[in-house]
Amino acid sequence: MTGILSLYRSTIGKKVVMALTGFILTAYVFVHMIGNLKVFAGAEKLNHYAEWLRLDMGYPILASFQGLWITRIVLLVAVGLHVISALQLWAMANAGRAVGYAQKKPSYTVYLGQMMRLGGIAIAFFIGYHLLHLTTGSIHPEFVHGEVYHNVISGFQNTLVSVFYIAALVALGVHILHGTWSMFQTLGLNNRRYDAMWRTVALLVTLAILVGDLSIPVAVLAGWLY
Amino acid sequence: MRLTLRIWRQKHAQARGHFATYRMDDVSPDMSFLEMLDVLNEQLTEAGEEPVAFDHDCREGICGMCGVVINGIPHGQHKHRTTTCQLHMRNFRSGETITIEPWRAKAFPVIKDLIVDRSAFDRVIQNGGFITAPTNTIPEANAVLVAKDRSDLAMDAAACIGCGACVAACPNASAMLFTAAKITHLGLLPQGQPERTMRVVGMVRVMDQSGFGGCTNLGECSLACPKEIHLDSIAQMNLDLIKAGFRRG
Ligand code: HEM
Numbered sequence: 001m002t003g004i005l006s007l008y009r010s011t012i013g014k015k016v017v018m019a020l021t022g023f024i025l026t027a028y029v030f031v032h033m034i035g036n037l038k039v040f041a042g043a044e045k046l047n048h049y050a051e052w053l054r055l056d057m058g059y060p061i062l063a064s065f066q067g068l069w070i071t072r073i074v075l076l077v078a079v080g081l082h083v084i085s086a087l088q089l090w091a092m093a094n095a096g097r098a099v100g101y102a103q104k105k106p107s108y109t110v111y112l113g114q115m116m117r118l119g120g121i122a123i124a125f126f127i128g129y130h131l132l133h134l135t136t137g138s139i140h141p142e143f144v145h146g147e148v149y150h151n152v153i154s155g156f157q158n159t160l161v162s163v164f165y166i167a168a169l170v171a172l173g174v175h176i177l178h179g180t181w182s183m184f185q186t187l188g189l190n191n192r193r194y195d196a197m198w199r200t201v202a203l204l205v206t207l208a209i210l211v212g213d214l215s216i217p218v219a220v221l222a223g224w225l226y
Numbered sequence: 227m228r229l230t231l232r233i234w235r236q237k238h239a240q241a242r243g244h245f246a247t248y249r250m251d252d253v254s255p256d257m258s259f260l261e262m263l264d265v266l267n268e269q270l271t272e273a274g275e276e277p278v279a280f281d282h283d284c285r286e287g288i289c290g291m292c293g294v295v296i297n298g299i300p301h302g303q304h305k306h307r308t309t310t311c312q313l314h315m316r317n318f319r320s321g322e323t324i325t326i327e328p329w330r331a332k333a334f335p336v337i338k339d340l341i342v343d344r345s346a347f348d349r350v351i352q353n354g355g356f357i358t359a360p361t362n363t364i365p366e367a368n369a370v371l372v373a374k375d376r377s378d379l380a381m382d383a384a385a386c387i388g389c390g391a392c393v394a395a396c397p398n399a400s401a402m403l404f405t406a407a408k409i410t411h412l413g414l415l416p417q418g419q420p421e422r423t424m425r426v427v428g429m430v431r432v433m434d435q436s437g438f439g440g441c442t443n444l445g446e447c448s449l450a451c452p453k454e455i456h457l458d459s460i461a462q463m464n465l466d467l468i469k470a471g472f473r474r475g
């Protein structure tokens with residue numbers, strides 16, 4: 001136990017927390033994307049699926065709503081730990097270079113590093129918006145509880161909302177592209193023999209999530225889904 | 227070659243630094259970067275000014291003493307990675323303005339001008355960057371067998387000269403590449419096994435305490451490394467530390 005605590009206190013341990021929670025979040029986003037695609041099966045199928053998530057997920061081991069709440073708690077803890085570690089490492093990195101360089105070389109990786117942090121914050125805000133929009137409906141003018149298909153379609157028929165979702169997905173895509181590869185590196189599962197493979201895995205996971213999720217606002221805006 | 231140099235001048239650790247601009251009219255493209263600075267210092271001395279302080283020793287690219295950030299890049303360029311002492315002026319254009327800064331990291335405070343204090347690296351080494359070997363007898367050379375691929379990887383990691391370019395290049399001022407190189411070059415060999423756990427725990431702890439930032443797997447370090455130390459080392463160090471976390475005692 002003391003070993004694990006001192007691991008957590010190290011910079012590497014904080015990255016390990018980010019990698020493990022990042023894995024949980026990425027896996028969730030991936031499964032969530034597959035679930036989202038049910039929208040193409042029509043209102044009845046999607047609404048039925050959503051009801052299953054709420055009432056029957058985990059049946060017969062779990063009672064109604066238990067599977068849903070376990071998922072929510074796991075995600076909340078994962079996002080919490082992920083963001084706390086990110087902020088701690090960000091602060092350490094800033095402290096590590098108190099005086100900056102006068103002449104900076106423009107560099108892809110340096111921008112990528114900033115994208116991970118600023119993009120991460122953008123994703124956090126998006127998660128909040130997304131919950132208020134399609135989970136609670138607090139900011140959705142035509143929200144009807146339980147009518148998931150109607151909520152999604154009428155939500156995305158607002159161009160501004162769709163564009164916002166598309167932008168957030170692109171930010172998430174950049175984050176997951178570097179994040180998924182980074183996860184293997186952080187956990188010590190990478191070396192020059194596996195590098196190309198992990199980069200391909202990261203690319204495929206990212207493309208799947210982007211293509212799957214982006215197809216929905218695009219289909220609604222194009223009028224294919226209504 | 228005619229050059230304009232913008233060089234960081236700082237009298238001592240507590241002094242406020244500033245950039246000073248110098249002009250040089252007759253730089254040979256065959257000079258090394260440090261020889262160019264030598265010529266500048268002669269000019270300055272003749273003019274009764276304080277010469278620019280910079281670190282150097284072997285001037286052969288093997289000791290790790292030299293190193294400045296040139297136009298935003300530690301050791302000056304990424305194309306043919308090398309140390310500042312082995313960088314030649316033919317890499318620059320006549321008429322160019324060159325900005326020269328010290329390594330920037332809280333753990334590497336400036337001592338004077340372009341010289342920084344890298345003793346944080348020594349403290350990291352002191353906390354595990356060694357093996358216990360009896361010093362009175364010479365071991366039989368073939369008593370401990372090492373597989374060729376392992377010894378090659380260990381030698382790659384052992385090429386680290388501790389110059390600090392990785393820290394200078396890292397957007398997080400992280401010392402992971404240095405520490406990882408030291409940990410893996412011993413950890414890959416049979417001789418390094420007895421202290422493997424102790425080594426990674428001790429070296430990472432001192433690395434963190436010294437005020438370096440964490441790694442975000444961006445790879446700027448490896449790109450700047452004159453010895454081309456690979457990011458694999460960092461993955462290996464991470465795994466060693468994770469394993470150490472789950473070990474008793
Ligand atoms: C659905 C949400 C998210 C997913 C799927 C996700 C996924 C990941 C993954 C897999 C990693 C790689 C971990 C590693 O380096 O080993 C990562 C890193 C990171 N994440 Fe997230 N993340 C999410 C949300 C956030 C949020 C809200 C923040 C807020 C600040 C954030 C900030 C970061 C940072 C700073 C890194 C480290 C970047 C680096 O290693 O270069 N992430 N993320």
Ligand code: FES
Pocket residue numbers: 281282283284285286287288289290291292293309310311312
């Ligand atoms: S002076 Fe020894 S490496 Fe440059």
